[in-house]
Amino acid sequence: MQRKSVVGLLFVAMLGTTLIGCEDTKARQENEQLKARVAELVKETGDDGNRIDVLTQENAALKQENDQLKAHPKSKKKSKSKHHHHATAPAQ
Secondary structure: OHHHHHHHHHHHHHHHHHHHHHHHHHHHHHHHHHHHHHHEEEEHHHHHHHHHEEEHHHHHHHHHHHHHHHHOOOOOOOOOOOOOOOOOOOOO
């Protein structure tokens, strides 16, 4: 009977070791996937930061252009007289 107990304990120990190994492999795979995802997110964040810098510069340039346009007085077109003056010969 003692022999059965020892064999049973060995079987449980081997099964437990196998399960722990599988969980460890799964954890490593998940860890690698998470590391890859974090690297992608870091790259995307850097790209977004670059886009923000470009858009900020474009916005500043447009604001400056807008301010310059506002500073220049608008030239008013001279309105032409709607009545045309025709030279007519004096009546005699």
